[in-house]
Amino acid sequence: MQRSTLTLAASAAASFAAASLLYAAPAAACGGFFCNSGDPVNQTGEQILFAVDGENIEAHVAIQYAGPSEDFAWIVPTPSRPEVGVSSSILFTRLDQILGAQFRPEFREIGECSWGMWGDDFDSAESGAGGGAPPSGRDEDGVTVVEQSSVGPYDYAILQATATEPLFEWLEANDYDIPRGVMPFVEPYVLMDDDMHFVSFRLSKDRDTGDIQPVLLEYTAEQPVIPIQLTAVATVPDMGVRTHILGETRSVPENYLHVEINEARIDWLNYGSNYDEVVTAAMDEAGGQAFVTEYAGDSSIMADRLWQDEWFDLEGLRGESDPIAFWNRLMDGLMAMGLRGDSTILGMLQTYIPLPDALAAEGVDEQSFYNCMECYREYVDGEGFDAEAFVDELEIVIFGPLEHAQELFDTIPYTSRLYTTLSAEEMTIDPAFAFNPDMAEVSNIHTAEVIVDCGDGRDYYESPITIRLNDGREIRTTWDVDREDLDALPAADTIEETGASGAPRTVSSNRDDINAGLEDWNDQMADVFNTSDEKGCSAAGGHGSTGALAGLGLLLGLGLGRRRRG
Numbered sequence: 001m002q003r004s005t006l007t008l009a010a011s012a013a014a015s016f017a018a019a020s021l022l023y024a025a026p027a028a029a030c031g032g033f034f035c036n037s038g039d040p041v042n043q044t045g046e047q048i049l050f051a052v053d054g055e056n057i058e059a060h061v062a063i064q065y066a067g068p069s070e071d072f073a074w075i076v077p078t079p080s081r082p083e084v085g086v087s088s089s090i091l092f093t094r095l096d097q098i099l100g101a102q103f104r105p106e107f108r109e110i111g112e113c114s115w116g117m118w119g120d121d122f123d124s125a126e127s128g129a130g131g132g133a134p135p136s137g138r139d140e141d142g143v144t145v146v147e148q149s150s151v152g153p154y155d156y157a158i159l160q161a162t163a164t165e166p167l168f169e170w171l172e173a174n175d176y177d178i179p180r181g182v183m184p185f186v187e188p189y190v191l192m193d194d195d196m197h198f199v200s201f202r203l204s205k206d207r208d209t210g211d212i213q214p215v216l217l218e219y220t221a222e223q224p225v226i227p228i229q230l231t232a233v234a235t236v237p238d239m240g241v242r243t244h245i246l247g248e249t250r251s252v253p254e255n256y257l258h259v260e261i262n263e264a265r266i267d268w269l270n271y272g273s274n275y276d277e278v279v280t281a282a283m284d285e286a287g288g289q290a291f292v293t294e295y296a297g298d299s300s301i302m303a304d305r306l307w308q309d310e311w312f313d314l315e316g317l318r319g320e321s322d323p324i325a326f327w328n329r330l331m332d333g334l335m336a337m338g339l340r341g342d343s344t345i346l347g348m349l350q351t352y353i354p355l356p357d358a359l360a361a362e363g364v365d366e367q368s369f370y371n372c373m374e375c376y377r378e379y380v381d382g383e384g385f386d387a388e389a390f391v392d393e394l395e396i397v398i399f400g401p402l403e404h405a406q407e408l409f410d411t412i413p414y415t416s417r418l419y420t421t422l423s424a425e426e427m428t429i430d431p432a433f434a435f436n437p438d439m440a441e442v443s444n445i446h447t448a449e450v451i452v453d454c455g456d457g458r459d460y461y462e463s464p465i466t467i468r469l470n471d472g473r474e475i476r477t478t479w480d481v482d483r484e485d486l487d488a489l490p491a492a493d494t495i496e497e498t499g500a501s502g503a504p505r506t507v508s509s510n511r512d513d514i515n516a517g518l519e520d521w522n523d524q525m526a527d528v529f530n531t532s533d534e535k536g537c538s539a540a541g542g543h544g545s546t547g548a549l550a551g552l553g554l555l556l557g558l559g560l561g562r563r564r565r566g
Contacts, residue, residue, distance in 0.1 A: 032371030033331050034341035045240025045421070046231065047092045047214075050224040051408045052247045052435075057221050060087040060405070062214045069208040073177040074201040077189040077227060078219045081197050085216035086152035088401035089344050090337075091306065092214070095244055097338060098305055099295045099417045103272025105450040105467070113454035113463070142166040146197065152396060153211035154201045164190050167198065176200045185233045210347040213397055224251070225432040232427040238280045241431075242294075243418045246408055249437040250296045251416035252498035256431045257290035257507060259283065260494040262514055264475060265486060268448050268467050274487075280421045281491035285510075288426035290495065295417040295444040299409045307406040311336050312399065314391055323353045323385040324373045330394075341370070344397060352390040356380065417444070434500040453529075464528045475518060476525035485524070489517045 047062035063074065144160040157174065161167035164187045171178050178200065189196055201215065224245055231239070245251035252258060259282045267274045283290050295301075311333040320326040327349070334345065346366070355366050356379040369376055409415065418433075449468040454460060467475040475486070490510035497505045 032367070033335065034346065034367045034371055045242065046226070047095075047242050048226065049087075049091065049095070049244040049405070050246065050433075051412055052224060052245065053412070055220045055222060057219055057224060058408070059217045059219075059224075060091060060214055060401075061217070062087075062089060062092045063212055067209070069203050071177050072201075072203050072209060072212070073171075075171075075176075075178055075182070075186065075230075076199045076201075076215075076217065077186075077230065078197050078199060078217060079193060079221045080195050080219045081146060081158065082199060082217040082219040084147075084149070084151055084156055084158070084199060085218075086154075086396070086401065087214035087216045087405070088398050089214055089342065090339060090398055091402060091405050093339065093342065094306055094337070094402075095417070098302060099244070099415070099444055101272070101275060101294045101419075101444050101446065103266055103268060103275065103446045103448075105268045105271065105448055107450045107452065109452045109454055109460070111454040112457045113452070113460040114457050115460055143170045145170075150204055152213055153203055153207040154215070155204050156199055156201045159198045159200065160196065161190055161198065171200055176202050182230075182233050185230045188229060189227060210343065210350075213344065214401075216401070223254075223432055223434065225430050227430040228422065228427045229430060232424040235422070235424050235427065237423045238421040239423070240276070241420050241422060243291075243431075243433070245416045245418070245433055246299065246412040247414055247416070247435050248412075249414050249435045250439050250441070251414075251418070251433045252293075252436045252439060252504075253291045253418065254432045254434040254499055255429060256420070257286045258496050258498045258504060259286050259290045259292045259492045260496075261292055262489060262491055262493040262510065263446065263448070263469055264473065264514060264518055265489050265491055266446070266448075267483070268450060269465070269477070269479060272446070276421070278491045279419060283421050285490060285492045286495045288422065289420075289429060289431070291418040291420045291431070293416065293442045294419050295415065296439070296442040297415065298441075299413055299415045301415065302406070302409040304406075305338075306409065307399075307403040314395070314399070318388050318391050320387050321382060321385065323382050323387075324377060324380055326385070326387055326390070327353060327370070327373055341367075346370070348390065348393060348397070351393075352386065353380075434498075436498060436500055436502075438502050439498070439504065464525075473515070473518060474522070476522045476529055478525075478528060481525075485517075485521055489514050 049060040051058040061076070142162040143166050146158040146160060148155075148157045150156070157176065159167060159170065161170075164183050167186070167190065168178065168180060168183055186198075189198075197219075199217065203209070203211065224243075226241065226243065228241070261278055261282050265274075265278050265281075266272050279292055282292065313329070317326060317329060320329065334340075339345075349370055350366070353370075353373070355364070355369050356376070359369060359376055359379050364376070373380065420431075447470065451466045451468065452460060452463050453466070454463045461479050463478075465477050465479070467477060469475070477486075490513055492508075492510055493514065494506060494511070495508040497507055
């Protein structure tokens with residue numbers, strides 16, 4: 001039987017506006033382990049890690065859900081019977097911190113800078129800007145119950161079905177609250193292949209939404225694929241999808257286009273704060289179905305970044321009877337990992353070291369309490385504190401999954417991280433990924449030289465600026481300039497097709513238009529720079545090499561080798 005190339009659909013459904021998959025960007029620095037503003041959400045979307053060894057695929061999928069616990073349900077199609085486990089949300093936090101696109105302006109000044117209210121001595125360099133035996137056999141309603149069990153906070157069922165109607169009848173009868181509105185999105189997968197399985201999750205009776213953690217699925221398939229069509233039922237406009245793929249070589253989109261973004265549109269003075277906007281615009285210019293590569297290179301970049309045995313003395317933690325000493329030791333280890341407080345850690349603290357009622361009555365919030373538990377020692381009663389149970393849960397929810405993920409990065413040589421944004425109307429083709437040994441590595445660190453020309457004593461923040469990109473092109477600007485014309489430049493520098501071998505084939509290049517737009521922009525800034533050249537800062541608009549401009553044409557779905565029953 002021909003095996004479908006479908007691997008994973010990350011689609012949650014608890015009501016028609018079903019659970020969304022989110023990733024949280026690293027928290028900004030603050031005065032304690034838990035910050036006032038919480039973790040900033042960079043882009044609503046899906047977060048997936050594929051580890052590929054031949055046809056053996058392991059998929060970690062992040063989930064975030066808002067709604068009643070009893071309504072949570074989630075259905076995932078896989079092309080073969082999966083093994084089901086749980087992963088850790090902290091895994092994706094660390095991947096974002098280490099592999100996420102970073103824009104690092106390298107500032108230098110020319111002339112004598114005045115620092116205004118900061119004083120002439122201000123140093124700009126420091127300012128910084130499990131389960132039972134599965135039943136078998138197809139029942140009379142056309143649904144095969146392959147397995148029913150529990151893992152982490154979830155009850156789950158693995159099913160096969162000959163039609164969509166009996167599948168949903170079974171789910172409804174067994175308290176998996178998948179709404180009927182999802183049926184049209186599930187049907188293509190039901191019809192796709194006889195080996196198709198459906199894994200449905202719900203929260204166990206004693207669990208609530210604070211217990212939700214990523215799931216882990218292991219199965220066989222020809223290649224990593226995200227059946228994004230199923231996600232269309234519960235998406236938001238321009239939903240972000242970040243995919244990490246571990247394999248022998250670089251991973252590239254096979255049936256979506258690939259985009260090199262226009263770095264001249266990046267807001268370098270604000271460390272790339274408009275990156276998501278640029279990516280979204282670039283994806284739209286590519287017809288809505290494309291990816292940008294954020295990182296491609298050796299997996300050693302993650303060496304010792306997810307797990308080190310010395311971070312935590314687990315036996316010492318198990319024997320710690322003082323909850324304050326326990327938390328201080330645990331917090332030290334978490335901070336050594338580069339982490340700050342998130343909902344997973346907060347949920348466990350609320351269970352094992354709850355905020356004392358007396359403090360709550362005085363108006364002390366949980367953030368203040370957990371940031372300085374020692375400050376409230378007189379209120380903390382250690383009687384009944386269960387360090388063993390706390391460590392057991394830590395091993396299931398955080399430590400075990402991170403140690404396993406570290407082993408993946410230590411043993412699989414190459415890591416690729418790809419990003420796109422998609423709206424529901426663009427989710428018509430499931431993105432498939434191929435391994436291409438011929439394409440170059442991609443760094444996630446982007447730099448540009450930012451030259452501030454203070455002349456003879458101009459205020460630093462009123463001085464003209466030249467941003468010099470790595471290819472030599474220059475952008476004249478100021479701190480408070482209206483970026484409207486810059487933001488009107490094409491967001492995609494190059495749009496190309498990629499595959500399992502060879503160099504990418506250019507579909508369209510906007511480089512000529514971008515360079516012409518930069519020249520116009522720099523001309524508009526001439527009045528600001530009319531004395532800059534005399535002070536040693538050349539702002540001539542240099543151009544990098546230009547590519548041939550081609551019409552974008554129509555996007556063609558390359559297909560995933562599907563076939564219908566019949």
